[in-house]
Amino acid sequence: MTTVEILFRYTAPPSESVAFALADIRDVYGIRKISLEPAVRMVRVEFDATRLTSASVTKLIRMSGLEVAEELPLISPVTEAQTAPPA
Numbered sequence: 001m002t003t004v005e006i007l008f009r010y011t012a013p014p015s016e017s018v019a020f021a022l023a024d025i026r027d028v029y030g031i032r033k034i035s036l037e038p039a040v041r042m043v044r045v046e047f048d049a050t051r052l053t054s055a056s057v058t059k060l061i062r063m064s065g066l067e068v069a070e071e072l073p074l075i076s077p078v079t080e081a082q083t084a085p086p087a
Contacts, residue, residue, distance in 0.1 A: 021064035
């Protein structure tokens, strides 16, 4: 098993029906965990990459009715200022 996480930013808070649909996604074989972070409007999905692809997970999230704005990187990109040696 290869555990992978994918992170999405959503635009509108999930309605009750969307919340139920997201809960049902946990029943899909290969989905390990779904967690909402409402303060920053993000949803994190942990899944088994030997069973699912990131494209299929994205499709499941969108089919739930959640308005996904973008997929976010799990690691923030390194900027030049972060890598420059101290003066």
